[in-house]
Amino acid sequence: MDNIFSIGIVGVVAILLIYFAVKTIITSNYFQQGINLYEQKDYVAAEAAFRKVLEMNSTNDAVHLFLGSILVKQERVAEAIIEFEEVIRRAPKKVDPYLRLADICIEQQNQRAAIAYLEAAKELLIKQKQPQKAAQVTQLLTKLNASN
Known part of the structure; x- marks a missing residue:
């Protein structure tokens, strides 16, 4: 059996x-x-x-x-x-969706939301030890903040 x-x-x-x-x-x-x-x-x-x-x-x-x-x-x-x-x-530590949402917000001229998404992406990149990508996001943030 x-x-x-x-x-x-x-x-x-x-x-x-x-x-x-x-x-x-x-x-x-x-x-x-x-x-x-x-x-x-x-x-x-x-x-x-x-x-x-x-x-x-x-x-x-x-x-x-x-x-x-x-x-x-x-x-x-x-x-x-x-x-x-x-x-x-589902995966809040993934950077890509924040960057893609920031792109959409920039396209829609919603600077405030774009900056928020880019700040979140930058923080994640720093935590994930990706300083070059974080620096690129910082440059974009600088441009967006300057245009406000």
């Missing part, structure tokens, strides 16, 4: 491993397709590919960042902001 139980457990584990391996391969294929389409500037198709990835793995921050960038390219800024804010909510 123990033998049958052990075989059953091994079988279930094997099925789960196969399922997750196939799911990972499919997700990876959609992700790569999305990147290729993005590089070709086919933003509508790239968006569709990245949304398929998110259907399978909604917590993939890189996909949310790509999707946000695609939405900006399509002038769907409000939707892009949601994607970038989602990454900040």
Whole structure:
């Protein structure tokens, strides 16, 4: 009886491993397709590919960042902001969404919000020991503060 139980457990584990391996391969294929389409500037198709990835793995921050960038390219800024804010909510130590939101705010001439996002990005870069990037953000902050 123990033998049958052990075989059953091994079988279930094997099925789960196969399922997750196939799911990972499919997700990876959609992700790569999305990147290729993005590089070709086919933003509508790239968006569709990245949304398929998110259907399978909604917590993939890189996909949310790509999707946000695609939405900006399509002038769907409000939707892009949601994607970038989602990454900040889930992974507040990632710098990219702060920088992308700052870009949007600069484009919209919302200097105060842009400065806030850039300050947050600068602090993260300093904590992450990336002084060159922090210096670049500081230069941008100096320009923005001078124009106020």
